[in-house]
Amino acid sequence: MSMHQTPVERPSTQAKVKSFLLPALLLGLSLLGEVQPAASQEVTELTFYYPVLVPGPITELFDQLVSDFTAKNPDVRITPVYSGSYDETTNRIQTQLRAGGELPDLAIIGNQHTVMYVDLDAIVPLDERIQAEGSDFEADLVPAFMLNTRFRGQTWSIPFQRSTPVMYYNKDMFRAAGLDPESPPTNWAEVIEYAQKLTQRDSSGNVTTWGIQIPSDIDAWVIQAMAVGNGQPWVNETDANRVFFDHPATIGVLQHLRALAEDYQVMPGGLIPWAQIPAEFTSGKAAMVYHTIGSQTSILKQTEGKFEVGVAFIPGGQKYGVITGGGNLAIFKQSSPEEQNASWRFIRFLLEPEQMATWSAGTGYLPVTRSAYEHPIFQEYLQRAPGAAVAFEQLNVAAKQMAVHELLRVTDVVKAGIQASITGESTPEQAMQRAQAEADAILSRYRD
Numbered sequence: 001m002s003m004h005q006t007p008v009e010r011p012s013t014q015a016k017v018k019s020f021l022l023p024a025l026l027l028g029l030s031l032l033g034e035v036q037p038a039a040s041q042e043v044t045e046l047t048f049y050y051p052v053l054v055p056g057p058i059t060e061l062f063d064q065l066v067s068d069f070t071a072k073n074p075d076v077r078i079t080p081v082y083s084g085s086y087d088e089t090t091n092r093i094q095t096q097l098r099a100g101g102e103l104p105d106l107a108i109i110g111n112q113h114t115v116m117y118v119d120l121d122a123i124v125p126l127d128e129r130i131q132a133e134g135s136d137f138e139a140d141l142v143p144a145f146m147l148n149t150r151f152r153g154q155t156w157s158i159p160f161q162r163s164t165p166v167m168y169y170n171k172d173m174f175r176a177a178g179l180d181p182e183s184p185p186t187n188w189a190e191v192i193e194y195a196q197k198l199t200q201r202d203s204s205g206n207v208t209t210w211g212i213q214i215p216s217d218i219d220a221w222v223i224q225a226m227a228v229g230n231g232q233p234w235v236n237e238t239d240a241n242r243v244f245f246d247h248p249a250t251i252g253v254l255q256h257l258r259a260l261a262e263d264y265q266v267m268p269g270g271l272i273p274w275a276q277i278p279a280e281f282t283s284g285k286a287a288m289v290y291h292t293i294g295s296q297t298s299i300l301k302q303t304e305g306k307f308e309v310g311v312a313f314i315p316g317g318q319k320y321g322v323i324t325g326g327g328n329l330a331i332f333k334q335s336s337p338e339e340q341n342a343s344w345r346f347i348r349f350l351l352e353p354e355q356m357a358t359w360s361a362g363t364g365y366l367p368v369t370r371s372a373y374e375h376p377i378f379q380e381y382l383q384r385a386p387g388a389a390v391a392f393e394q395l396n397v398a399a400k401q402m403a404v405h406e407l408l409r410v411t412d413v414v415k416a417g418i419q420a421s422i423t424g425e426s427t428p429e430q431a432m433q434r435a436q437a438e439a440d441a442i443l444s445r446y447r448d
């Protein structure tokens with residue numbers, strides 16, 4: 001199944017929970033020549049939406065996880081459906097809600113979308129289920145990945161395919177430029193210094209290799225992370241009604257990006273698409289890039305035998321700082337109690353150390369539990385992809401990803417401000433002040 005195929009249609013309500021007569025098995029004849037009666041078993045059918053934003057054999061991994069689960073749980077049948085990006089998945093579900101259509105029973109929702117789904121009254125809180133698992137279950141979950149699962153004192157989702165942005169760099173290019181390949185830049189001043197040495201031009205002065213490329217789209221995820229490292233996240237941990245777009249931290253990020261492109265000419269000007277970054281790096285057109293740790297598996301495969309890849313923390317303006325990203329597992333309110341129970345069983349299966357370690361090693365996403373990180377499968381992966389350990393350590397300086405009411409509208413506002421700033425239509429100060437005012441107008445009705 002292609003990652004971009006048309007989603008499979010959900011079974012009808014009447015077909016969701018059925019009693020299936022298991023095929024009669026001839027176990028042997030009794031002395032009277034009678035056949036043993038066949039057993040019947042009720043099967044609960046689930047539809048599972050999954051969006052993925054990293055390259056790799058994701059579909060095959062999902063199919064295998066589902067197959068392994070149903071082999072152990074024959075009373076549950078799961079239909080996995082690739083549902084597009086996180087935003088596309090949300091839009092699809094919102095459309096189904098408005099039309100009174102059927103929702104999935106279980107879905108991977110954007111880490112930042114939990115508040116929206118609560119506002120839609122689409123998902124159920126999970127605290128009682130978490131408590132029923134015992135203290136060890138919650139203690140095993142990585143705290144940084146739980147920041148975007150809670151809202152209004154309740155837990156609404158469970159982390160699954162999670163990541164942070166990191167810096168990838170070409171160690172061979174570092175050596176050629178006289179830089180220590182084991183000492184990547186740690187702050188913005190060093191980024192400028194290194195990028196100047198790494199940028200290569202031909203005899204006509206045309207750039208053949210950029211010193212650095214930093215993506216500025218994909219909901220400004222990397223720019224948001226850089227704002228944390230410059231002193232102020234876009235949101236605090238508990239308030240879904242307020243953002244900090246016009247803070248000097250974010251204005252400073254945009255000034256830094258403009259300087260890299262215009263003043264130092266070590267990065268292309270204008271908006272740099274998220275999707276092109278891995279290819280720019282693996283082809284040697286960029287010596288340093290910012291991208292998700294979830295791309296590591298693909299990047300290492302594509303650069304094998306070409307050059308040595310380094311992975312480092314995102315350099316900070318004032319300090320190290322980052323946000324997490326990716327998706328969480330959520331159970332939908334429209335589902336029956338039997339379907340919700342079966343969905344939780346599947347969540348618990350996915351979070352078991354072996355499954356979680358297998359998933360992380362196969363995709364590049366970080367384990368969301370400490371036990372999966374320590375599992376032999378993931379430890380073996382670290383021997384091949386040590387950058388995952390760097391990203392896991394970076395979680396110690398992670399902040400909450402922006403999650404507010406009417407997130408899609410607020411995100412469009414800040415994206416427009418960033419675009420105006422980077423393309424030179426406005427100064428960073430003007431662009432972010434306008435974005436702040438527009439976001440405040442959207443969020444004001446949610447404030448006391």
